[in-house]
Structures are given as C-alpha cells and as structure tokens.
Amino acid sequence: MLLVTLSVLLATVPGLAAAEARAGGSVVVAEGETVDGLETFAGSVVVRGTVDGDLSAFAGDVTVTETGRVTGNVAGAAGSIRIAGTVDGDVSGAAGDVTIAETGTVGGALDAGAGTVRIDGTVASDVTVGAERIVLGSTASIAGDLTYDGQLQGPRGVVAGTVERDQSLSGPVFEPIVPGFADWMLGIYGFLVNLALGAVLLLVFPGFSRRVADTAVEGPARAGAVGLGLLVAVPVLLVLTAITIVGIPLTVLGAMLFGIFAWVGAVYGRIAVGTWLTSYTAVESRWVALLVGFVVVGIAVRIPFVGWAPELLVGLLGLSALALALTEHRRRVRRTTPEQAPGTDASAPPV
Helix, strand or coil: CHHHHHHHHHCCCCCCCCCEEEECCEEEECCCCEECCEEEECCEEEECCEECCCEEEECCCEEECCCCEECCCEEEECCCEEECCEECCCEEEECCEEEECCCCEECCCEEEEEEEEEECCEECCCEEEEEEEEEECCCCEECCCEEEEEEEECCHHHECCCEEECCCCCCCCCCCCCCCHHHHHHHHHHHHHHHHHHHHHHHHCHHHHHHHHHHHHHCHHHHHHHHHHHHHHHHHHHHHHHCCCCHHHHHHHHHHHHHHHHHHHHHHHHHHHHHHHHCCCCCCCHHHHHHHHHHHHHHHCCCCCCCHHHHHHHHHHHHHHHHHHHHHHHHHHHHHCCCCCCCCCCCCCCC
16 A cells, blocks of 8 residues: 555656646636646645646545546545546545546556545456445446455456455554553553654744744645655665665664654654644644644544555655755855854854
8 A cells, every 4th residue: 555655656756747736725627627737735626627647636635527537647645536537547545535436437547545445437457445445336347356455345247357355455454442541541642742842843943843844835745755755765875884894883873863853754744734724724823733733643644544644644744844944954054154264263253
C-alpha cells in the first residue's frame, strides 16, 4: 500500500508532470472546460469537463461525473474517490471510500486502500485493493485479476482473471472499540508529549514556526516532494557512510539526529494542518491552530486500514517545510551579516 501513497506524491514532483496546483476550497472543472492536469491539496475536486493529464488530490475528495474525463491517472490520498465518468489511465486511492459507479470506466488498473471499495463499472486491467469491505456489483466488469484483502461481497464472475486474497495488502485493523487501559494510556501519553513539543516550538521560536507553517500551507506540492526526497536520500547517505572506516559512529549519530528532525517535522506538519483549517475561520491564534491540528490528525490516523496515509502525508509535509524554512533562514542570515573588516573582533557587538 506504500506504492499507492508514493504514486500520489510523485505525481506532484516538478518535472514529472505539468499541472495546475490549487490548495483548499472546491475546484470544479465545468462541462466543456479543459485543464492541463490538476493537483489539489485539502480541497474537493469535481470534474464535469476534461482534465488533460493527471489528476491528484491530497486530503481531499475527487469526483469525476458522467460527463467528466481524465486522460491520465487519478490519485487521491486521505479523501474519497468516485468515478462515474472516464479515466483513461490508472486510479489510485489511499483513503475513505473508492467508488467506480455503473457509468464509470477505468482504462488502466485500480489500486486502492480504503474503508470501502465499491465497483459497479468497468476496469480494463487489474484491481488490487485492501479494504474493510469490497463490493462487486452485478454490472461490474474487471478485465484483469482481482487481488484483495478484506470482506469481499458480490459475484466473482464479473472478474475475467483470477480472484486471490493477499493479507499483506491491508494495514493493521482497528483494535476493539474498547481497547485495553495500557493502549489508551500509551496513546494519550504520546499525544500529550507531541502537543507539549509543539507548544515549546511555538513559544521559543514563534517567528520561525510561523514561517514553517506558511511554507507548508502555501506550497504543499513542493513541500511534499522535498519531504519525499529527504526520506529517500538521508537513509541512503547513512548507509553509504556506514561502509567507511569511521562511518558507523557517524551513521548512528546521523540516524539519531534525523529521527529528531523527523519528529519535529511531524509536529510542525500538525501545526500546518491546524493553521490551514483555522484560516477559514475568524480565529487567528497559533495556539488554537496547534490544538486543532493535533486533534484532526489524531482522529485521521485512527482510520482503519488507511490511518498510515495521513500520518505519512503530514510527516512529509512538516519534514520538508522545516527543511525549506531552515534553508531560507540560513540564506537570510548570510545576506544580512556584514562582512568582517580586517582587524576587527567578529564577536564584538555592533556600535
């Protein structure tokens, strides 16, 4: 299921696809309108016209109506996807519900991790899903194989290929509704520790914390790409360092520092989510944004099967926003620091 999320993230990397990017609100491609690709963050998308290229949505809903068409791939994370029109490429979803309506046609494959996946339309290739419930309607048509995990309902005869269950597709299922006392205490402890770290960051570094949150909200696609790059590049560098003579101690230290950096980034990611949500209200308080972000993300990560998706996305968002803000801060320091004159003491305060 990690591949589902990575496909969504890679769709927004500059250079891989030229697409219009929008954050927040509702985006509607009207009937008769054509846009060259589309990327959205934390908003809903309704396609009644044509998206010429790929369509991707982070933390939002995607609907392709009966008159809508996407000539590329459709990818959504932490939202819902409903296809009632035509998608020429693949459909990937890592969130709530995924529905292929009776009038819907998917020209490629369907890969989904969701609470419920319902197929009443046509999928021209393989279907790979991990969900609590997978429903095959009587009008469904799957030209390839069906690989699934979860409760499968409906006639298997609508699948032209093989039907096979793979328990590795689904993440861990929710614990019972009333878990043990230790589980509750551990969850509350983790929540409070992270919330306390967020409060310390806002209190000690108010200006910098604001810049990190603004970086994440204003450029989520760029931030997600940078976070993915860090997540891949840093472990590779640590492994390469470990094979040198003095590399093992440096690798251990580097891994510890990167772990702390990723932890702080995850906290900043929650603050950014809260900042974005409170921007639609009359409330302008960093403390309210802190609490709202932690509560909303805390609920999202508890969603069965797909709770890892918002956790991963928020972590990548915060990690990359933190790295970008630190880079910009370093540039500012270099621009504003005057060159030291010969014979002067660099540590002396300016006169």
